[in-house]
Amino acid sequence: MPADYETNSAGQSVKISEALSPYKAARWRQLTPRERLRRSWAMRSRLVDPRAAHDRKLFPKP
Amino acid sequence: MIESFFPSLKHRGVEHLLISGQATVLYGAATFSEDIDLWLDPAPENCARFAAALRDCGARYYKLTPPLAAEHLERGHGFHFVLAGGAEPEFFVDVMGKPPRAGAFSAAIASARWMETEWGPLRTIGLKDLVELKKTQRVEDYPIISNLALAWFDQPEAAATPAELLWSMENIFTLSALTTFFEAHPGAVELTAGEQAAALKSFGRHVISGQAVPEQIEEELNTWMQRRMAALQQADRRYWRDIIAELKKLRSTGQLMPDGSEV
Numbered sequence: 001m002p003a004d005y006e007t008n009s010a011g012q013s014v015k016i017s018e019a020l021s022p023y024k025a026a027r028w029r030q031l032t033p034r035e036r037l038r039r040s041w042a043m044r045s046r047l048v049d050p051r052a053a054h055d056r057k058l059f060p061k062p
Numbered sequence: 063m064i065e066s067f068f069p070s071l072k073h074r075g076v077e078h079l080l081i082s083g084q085a086t087v088l089y090g091a092a093t094f095s096e097d098i099d100l101w102l103d104p105a106p107e108n109c110a111r112f113a114a115a116l117r118d119c120g121a122r123y124y125k126l127t128p129p130l131a132a133e134h135l136e137r138g139h140g141f142h143f144v145l146a147g148g149a150e151p152e153f154f155v156d157v158m159g160k161p162p163r164a165g166a167f168s169a170a171i172a173s174a175r176w177m178e179t180e181w182g183p184l185r186t187i188g189l190k191d192l193v194e195l196k197k198t199q200r201v202e203d204y205p206i207i208s209n210l211a212l213a214w215f216d217q218p219e220a221a222a223t224p225a226e227l228l229w230s231m232e233n234i235f236t237l238s239a240l241t242t243f244f245e246a247h248p249g250a251v252e253l254t255a256g257e258q259a260a261a262l263k264s265f266g267r268h269v270i271s272g273q274a275v276p277e278q279i280e281e282e283l284n285t286w287m288q289r290r291m292a293a294l295q296q297a298d299r300r301y302w303r304d305i306i307a308e309l310k311k312l313r314s315t316g317q318l319m320p321d322g323s324e325v
Contacts, residue, residue, distance in 0.1 A: 028090055029090040033089070033090070033177045034177070034180060036087050036090060036093075037181075038180055040087045040092075040093060040094050040095060041064070043094050044096050044151055047096060047151065050151045050152065050153075050154075054154045055125070058142065
């Protein structure tokens, strides 16, 4: 498997660069909603601190 | 685990819609969202069913969460829960019973769309309602709204009528999305109206003919988009003022649920 791929819990590969900026590649909209959600959720494992990421969005500092 | 969360909602008969981040991902307007946002039918019996589903999943209260009661759902408060992720990281579920700029839950159900996913079929808020929900104070939401406005024409119920094209144009906040819009809908150039009609027409005509758009036109439209965004952000701040004040009162009187406690 190339270095820029990772495997999610379902054993499916996710190309990191695609997941980060797929909209610009115009490929993202061609994917099914199912596949878009799968790729997005798989990217969560790359968050260093999921709580901090969640809190930043939900409880922003004024 | 996320795989059992949605089946638990179904098992308990919880009336809900998937909204915000994951909904924008499903519509193809965003590429990532780390949590689950739900719009819960605020009826008391539905609230009780939702609490039971959360207990089934071992959910815990997260920060700044009022008691899960219809009264607080109706007031527009947000409710935050954290669930164990199994082999994956824990995940957050954020819930509202009355999201901002949205009408009644029953009306939103009528325009919702079922999406097939690995977690089962998810009833997802309609795209136009989602656009209104995303008009928040976060700057990063506006490119996503623009993508939703473009994605509208991918929806089965959409038709490129003048009214739909104008709705889409009114919800575009970036020049790149505006370029994509005119490339896809060249006829919309002649529909432009309002204070920026001349600049929009010029922008559209340059895009369609494949010519570079004059910098002055880009600047004018960019300023116009920024001004509209600022007005929407201010309206969102105004919307939350009373709800935040009430939340602070609940906190100062010890009425919020303890962070980490079981539902």
